[in-house]
Amino acid sequence: MREIQISRFKATCLSVLDRVAKTRQPVLVTRFGKPVARILPPPASPGAWLGAMKGSGAVRGDLVAPAVEAPHWEALD
Numbered sequence: 001m002r003e004i005q006i007s008r009f010k011a012t013c014l015s016v017l018d019r020v021a022k023t024r025q026p027v028l029v030t031r032f033g034k035p036v037a038r039i040l041p042p043p044a045s046p047g048a049w050l051g052a053m054k055g056s057g058a059v060r061g062d063l064v065a066p067a068v069e070a071p072h073w074e075a076l077d
Helices: 006-011 012-021
Strands: 002-005 027-031 034-039
Touching: 002 006, 006 012, 006 027, 012 027, 012 034
Parallel strands: 002 027
Antiparallel strands: 027 034
């Protein structure tokens, strides 16, 4: 994986993004030698990831109920 310093990435952002899209090779952006971001190419087909997690979620409990019991305020009586 190619590495690039954050200052150089900032100056050449658009060309780096174009290169990643064309070559499909990711780029690691570093700051003081430590990774801060990874630039990945887009998926091969744009819609492939849509619906990938369909059916994997579950609703547990009431979605509209308060999370905690409301306190009783004497001023409201």
